[in-house]
Amino acid sequence: METFFATVSAGTLSTLEGFINDWVVYLAIGIFAIELLKYLVRGKMSWRLLGDSGTNLLTQAAYLTISYTVFYSLYGAVFYGAHEFALFEIETTWVSVIVCIILADLTYYWGHRFTHRVGMAWATHEVHHSSPNFNMSVAYRFGPLDDAWAILFDVWLVIIGFDPLVAFFCSLFVLQYQTFLHTEIVKKLPWPIEFVMNTPSHHRVHHGSNPEYLDRNYGGMFIVWDRLFGTFAEERSPVVYGLTRQIGTVNPVIVFLHGHYDLLRNVVKTPGLGNKLRRLVMPPGWEPPLPSRATHPAPSD
Amino acid sequence: MGLRPITSLAVSAVVTAALMVGGGWLASSVRTATDSSPKASSQGNRDPVHEGLRVDVSGVRSELGNIVVTVYDEAEALASYSTESYVAYRSQQAVTGAMTIDFQELTEGPYAVTVHHDENANWAYDDEGWSTSGQRGAYDEPPFERAAVMPGSVSLEMFYYD
Numbered sequence: 001m002e003t004f005f006a007t008v009s010a011g012t013l014s015t016l017e018g019f020i021n022d023w024v025v026y027l028a029i030g031i032f033a034i035e036l037l038k039y040l041v042r043g044k045m046s047w048r049l050l051g052d053s054g055t056n057l058l059t060q061a062a063y064l065t066i067s068y069t070v071f072y073s074l075y076g077a078v079f080y081g082a083h084e085f086a087l088f089e090i091e092t093t094w095v096s097v098i099v100c101i102i103l104a105d106l107t108y109y110w111g112h113r114f115t116h117r118v119g120m121a122w123a124t125h126e127v128h129h130s131s132p133n134f135n136m137s138v139a140y141r142f143g144p145l146d147d148a149w150a151i152l153f154d155v156w157l158v159i160i161g162f163d164p165l166v167a168f169f170c171s172l173f174v175l176q177y178q179t180f181l182h183t184e185i186v187k188k189l190p191w192p193i194e195f196v197m198n199t200p201s202h203h204r205v206h207h208g209s210n211p212e213y214l215d216r217n218y219g220g221m222f223i224v225w226d227r228l229f230g231t232f233a234e235e236r237s238p239v240v241y242g243l244t245r246q247i248g249t250v251n252p253v254i255v256f257l258h259g260h261y262d263l264l265r266n267v268v269k270t271p272g273l274g275n276k277l278r279r280l281v282m283p284p285g286w287e288p289p290l291p292s293r294a295t296h297p298a299p300s301d
Numbered sequence: 302m303g304l305r306p307i308t309s310l311a312v313s314a315v316v317t318a319a320l321m322v323g324g325g326w327l328a329s330s331v332r333t334a335t336d337s338s339p340k341a342s343s344q345g346n347r348d349p350v351h352e353g354l355r356v357d358v359s360g361v362r363s364e365l366g367n368i369v370v371t372v373y374d375e376a377e378a379l380a381s382y383s384t385e386s387y388v389a390y391r392s393q394q395a396v397t398g399a400m401t402i403d404f405q406e407l408t409e410g411p412y413a414v415t416v417h418h419d420e421n422a423n424w425a426y427d428d429e430g431w432s433t434s435g436q437r438g439a440y441d442e443p444p445f446e447r448a449a450v451m452p453g454s455v456s457l458e459m460f461y462y463d
Binding site (some may be wrong): 009088095107156229 | 307308313317322324326328341
């Protein structure tokens with residue numbers, strides 16, 4: 001019991017992080033192999049599907065390149081800068097790491113909801129949602145600026161008082177957990193798990209373009225946030241994966257950049273500065289109001 | 302289930318903020334097991350010959366200026382590196398490498414010890430060399446609980462910031 005209250009060193013934490021990183025990848029490869037086998041047996045295997053999966057991995061490579069060159073140092077600068085304003089003095093123990101993971105999931109919930117409901121953030125996150133398939137490889141399909149928006153929400157962990165390294169570890173842990181949600185081979189888990197945790201079933205709903213599934217199940221590790229904040233939907237009808245308007249390509253360059261390209265094109269073609277700016281913050285699907293007529297018809301009394 | 306979800310964004314924001322602050326407060330109330338019993342005594346390094354507190358400073362980079370050791374017995378004084386509410390204070394000509402500063406009068410504890418290398422001897426706290434007992438890295442500012450030592454000996458390694 002005492003180990004839970006003992007100090008956890010930065011070295012221990014980064015060793016653990018490396019260990020988790022490696023095993024997530026090994027397990028994901030294993031599950032993906034099973035998924036491919038299942039596609040084969042069911043006669044659903046196609047070059048298109050393999051191309052889509054390959055593209056998913058290429059977007060990950062591009063995303064990681066951007067993360068390592070830009071965002072990890074930005075994370076460092078923002079986190080250590082914000083730590084100066086820490087609200088509480090929090091020692092790094094396993095207890096505080098566990099509390100931080102739960103809170104990291106709460107900040108993830110809001111960050112994730114933000115990337116779905118704010119146009120300029122959706123531009124990067126819609127890359128993750130643009131595959132018409134659902135398997136382990138989709139977990140690695142990321143957009144170019146996914147990290148940029150995440151920083152805005154993760155930084156609150158540091159402002160609360162968690163050590164920057166702990167906050168980074170916990171934010172990453174919440175992402176790593178979600179890798180395993182991207183599969184169709186797990187149907188439903190026992191109800192107490194489905195009630196509290198985010199599961200493949202809940203996350204299939206999140207990736208659905210069915211009207212009743214849009215903007216649902218934002219949670220990372222826990223689904224309780226969605227139940228609490230009214231964004232939960234249960235998986236009932238079969239899920240149609242992807243965007244409401246499918247991109248219809250597996251070209252990795254188009255997949256990686258289509259969100260920002262569409263945003264830019266939409267901003268350019270939207271009339272009026274106010275509407276152009278509104279386009280950046282309004283949810284996907286928003287259209288500027290039609291120009292109002294100069295005079296209203298007079299009341300006919 | 303029976304509970305109705307919160308649909309108002311404003312209420313959601315308040316609930317979220319409350320959960321964040323509550324979680325932070327909870328995590329901050331957990332004190333490390335080793336830190337609850339001050340280090341010097343738990344490690345049994347009380348010097349039977351020497352009375353009081355002995356401060357061993359290492360990593361002094363030059364013999365310029367003075368090595369200033371300040372000992373605090375309260376958290377707030379440590380947090381502000383107070384120049385008024387300390388329990389003991391010594392200044393000595395710096396010696397490159399290691400130095401020992403004795404406080405024979407300090408027999409109570411727990412104490413937090415800070416060392417400042419005032420290289421330009423201007424009696425100001427510039428960004429020169431610093432160290433605090435219990436400090437884990439150059440940018441770590443340990444709270445009093447972690448900095449606390451009992452009479453005996455304590456070792457501090459200097460960190461330089463310029």
